[in-house]
Amino acid sequence: MNANKIPDIIIGRLPIYLRALQRMADKGVQTTSSQELGERVGISAAQIRKDISQFGEFGKQGTGYRISFLIDKLREIMKIDRIWDVAIVGAGDMGHALARYQGFVNRGFRVAMVFDNDQAKVGQQIGDFTIKDISGMIEEIQQAGVKVAMLTVPAPAAQGTAEMLVKAGVKAILNYAPISLNVPEDVRVQHIDPATHLQRMTYYL
């Protein structure tokens, strides 16, 4: 397996497969087929078999996939068989929502720190977190070795704040601002954007 050779579009489908498999496991289902998985995620069985086979032989002809085994393998491939500390930058509505989000549990992530530049917010609590001053962010992230951040500052501040994160050594940024970020090639950015998700549904209306 050579990580560099696997197209990003395939990597992007792995979390979708994992979520569907996890939901089946939660219901006590033990095995599945590429057909069944395909129906759940809206991707063809052939595509799923092809995607998964990029990483090894995880299923058997006729019996399909053992769900717990495939979950373990996918978590290993995506490197979420460990817990990544995540910094939230921007303690507005979205930062608050993320600091309290219950959906990270058992999925490879843990919010570790929350920053803002507003002195009225610094020192306040969001759930278990004390909002920290962004002026100390680069040093704190460096010291803690945090590699993952969620950027929830207003759009005009997003590029500058992303540059601070890059300086701090962050390599993966989930960007909530509706603008694109310029970052070095070794830093990944994912844009999370409700309009894109809505646009995917209106086609069918």
Place this chain on the structure above:
Amino acid sequence: MNANKIPDIIIGRLPIYLRALQRMADKGVQTTSSQELGERVGISAAQIRKDISQFGEFGKQGTGYRISFLIDKLREIMKIDRIWDVAIVGAGDMGHALARYQGFVNRGFRVAMVFDNDQAKVGQQIGDFTIKDISGMIEEIQQAGVKVAMLTVPAPAAQGTAEMLVKAGVKAILNYAPISLNVPEDVRVQHIDPATHLQRMTYYL
């Protein structure tokens, strides 16, 4: 063109293409190629050509795509050449963030109403909106003919609230709760989930 024959996975890529094209247009770029577009979105040029050709011949061999034309076509295909009213259900942190989100402008959507079941919130303002009582939601959504909703209630309330939305005639639900919803086949659900987006990046770390 037969809408039923186009795989959902292709439909899911159209908003990604549109966003990249829109950003090129914003910078004054007038034409692009499947290669250039592919580099921007991390999808192969061949895949992009294949996806777009499902809907007609929008590019020319050698000269590529005229961006404004392709944007118009994609907006037409996705039915966002109009404005869809959207209901937000759940006026917590996430509901507040969405009510104030600046990223819907020119993208086919407009927040039209915000509901909550908490009497302490009902009547309060979020930006331009007065939070309405969820007890009147089904009737209000029906009367307004709203077909699109963003569901930002806590996980335990999500299924029950989704059923109210279905009763009200909503056909597209963007689900922020970290659980899966059971809805009739003619209702689309998209799950928006930061963990899935983060998982897509850790592979590369």
